[in-house]
Amino acid sequence: MKRYPDAIRILVAIDCIIMGFDGTAIKLLLIKRNFEPEKGNWSLMGGFLHQNEDLEAGAERILFDLTGLNNIFVEHITTAGKIDRDPVERTISVVFFALININNQDQEALNAHNAQWLSLEEKPELIFDHDEMVTKAIEYLRYKAALHPLGFELLPEKFTIPQLQKLYEAIYDMKLDRRNFSRKILSTGLLVDTGEKYEQSATKKATLYQLNQDRYKDKFFAFWHFMPHPGID
Amino acid sequence: MKRYPDAIRILVAIDCIIMGFDGTAIKLLLIKRNFEPEKGNWSLMGGFLHQNEDLEAGAERILFDLTGLNNIFVEHITTAGKIDRDPVERTISVVFFALININNQDQEALNAHNAQWLSLEEKPELIFDHDEMVTKAIEYLRYKAALHPLGFELLPEKFTIPQLQKLYEAIYDMKLDRRNFSRKILSTGLLVDTGEKYEQSATKKATLYQLNQDRYKDKFFAFWHFMPHPGID
DNA sequence: TTTAATTGTGTCAATATTACACGATTTTTA
DNA sequence: TAAAAATCGTGTAATATTGACACAATTAAA
Known part of the structure; x- marks a missing residue:
């Protein structure tokens, strides 16, 4: 007794792009599939939506499965629905974007899924x-x-301004001026000096900061320009 | 002979938020449903995805159905998938955002769908x-x-700077400084003086501009700040 | 103890932004 | 017929932000 008898019903997949940063490059967490179809090939981590599951919850389930992590930064970014995108059967894929601290996740879970961190340059097809x-x-x-x-x-949780700068440089694949970057970041009031120094530094030890959580939440959606914008034209 | 036998298959709807501007306020094109369920209630224009149809194509079909327009500005903005969002049967909705010139659409098609332009303040539930x-x-x-x-x-196609300013003021629900707005917009090089004047003006006739199409396409994805940002804090 | 690498802070000139004033044009009104 | 009212176009000065750059301080290694 279906109410919309003429409409088609199709599979709903959830795929997650999981990004991390190793201090130098942006990396993707990818899996080498150990199941059909496309067994042995590289893929995003994904799965099908469950019966009694919201989309967000599905994404969180899949992320937890792979990394052992909860409370990850996750956002829905797009939905892919090309007719033949899955050769087996028509499937729509709801795509989520996740950012995680690359050091935190559960290595055993990664192994079980054949998962690996690969930089954008190393990324296979x-x-x-x-x-x-x-x-x-x-x-x-x-x-x-x-x-x-x-x-x-x-x-x-604790990081130095030079680390943060290297992250932005990796994201935009460009060099930034140390002094101007520091000034801009500090002027946001987002960073709190922990009083500690980054001990692993080879030379002068940089100050460790952490986020001012209140301000971070308050100001997350405010407009800011974190990147230089020379000669907009 | 389904390859993914355990996964669920559900309905995929497409819903369109259609916005226009009448010179004073941002308006939404909404329909009073003349079909079940929720017959008689206000709704976005939508429909179900067809068998051999990509998502974008579905959105364009639905928009054409309602307005008689092609080549509309359309973007996918989100996907709604809460378990009980449709009381009849589990349905995922892929949501599109469309901007159209409020004067262009086909009035007969609107009537056939019980459609009406309502300002954001007038918007019913x-x-x-x-x-x-x-x-x-x-x-x-x-x-x-x-x-x-x-x-x-x-x-x-041809518009005055004061009209454009009123549009921005409607979008952000705030007053802008005439002089600064004009300077900023003109400095983008996006506008071309048509040499004509807006004849319907009650007082001094404003210059009619049109878009520099090449520059518009080139620069659409560049970062710009069209809005003032006083004291970011 | 010198060297090399890296970090923290400061300055200055160029640019962009904001706030604000005035003259010009056109219809309405006295 | 002229003054008034509304709107449009452009200009300017004070302020804030940005980009480019210099120098001193810290630390491990040479």
């Missing part, structure tokens, strides 16, 4: 339309990180 | 989760219009 999704995610990261203090999700 | 979708669309418009020359989609 992915199955289906997953490459397009990654492209969108990178665009999204660049777009959003220029305006919102997003990058902190990729760093440890 | 909508069915299902359509109110949430509208909220997201307004946020999206404000976000995007601050950075990209988006507003032109809502104006006639």
Whole structure:
């Protein structure tokens, strides 16, 4: 007794682009599939939506499955629905974007899924339309990180300004001026000096900061320009 | 012979938030449903995804159905998937955002669908989760219009700077300084003086401009600040 | 103890932004 | 017929932000 008898019903997948930062490069958490179809090929982590599950919840389930992490930064970024995107059966994929601290996740879970962190340069070709999704995610990261203090999700709780700068340089694949970057970041009032120094430094030890959480939440959606914008033309 | 036998298959709807500008206020094109369920109640224009149809194509079909227009500015903004969002049967809705020139559409098609332009203040309560979708669309418009020359989609081909300013004032519900707005817009090089004047003006006739199409396409995705940002803090 | 690498802070000139004033044009009104 | 009212176009000065750049301080290694 279906109420919408003429409409089609199709599979709903959830795919997650999971990004991390290793201090030098932005990395993607990808899996080498140990199941059909496309067994042995690289793919985003994903799965099908469950019966009694919201989309967000599905994304969180999939992320927890792979990383053992909860409370991850996750946002829905796009939905892929090309007719033949899955060769087996028509499937729509709801795509989520996740940022995590690369050091936190559960290595055993990663192994069980054949997962590996690969930098954007190392990225192999992915199955289906997953490459397009990654492209969108990178665009999204660049777009959003220029305006919102997003990058902190990729760093440890305590971090130095030079680390943060290297992160932005990795995101935008460009060099930034140390002095101007520092001034801009500090002027946001988002950072709190912990009084500690980064001990692993080879030379002068940089100050460790942490986020002013209240201010971070308050100001996340305010417009900001974290990136220089020379000669807009 | 299904390859993914355990996964669920559900309905995929497409819903469109259609915005226009009447010279004073941002308006939504809404329909009073003449079909069940929720017959007689206000709703976004939508429909179900067809068998051999991509998502974008579905959105364009639905928009054409209602307005008689092609080549509309359309973007996918979000996907709604709460378990009970449709009381009849589980349905995921892929939401699109469309901007059109309010004077262009086909009045007969509007009548056939019971459609009406309503300002945001007049907006009645909508069915299902359509109110949430509208909220997201307004946020999206404000976000995007601050950075990209988006507003032109809502104006006639030839328009005056004061008209454009009123549009921005409607989007952000705030007053802007005439002089500064004019300077900023003109400095983008996006406008071309047509040499004509807006004849319907009650007093001094304003210059009619049109978009520099090449520059518009080139620069659409560049970052710009179209809105003032006094004392970011 | 010198060297090399890196961090923290400061300055200055160029640019962009904001706030604000005035003259010009056109219709309405006295 | 002229003054008034409304709106449009442009200009300017004070302020804030940005980009480019210099120098001193810290630390491990040479």
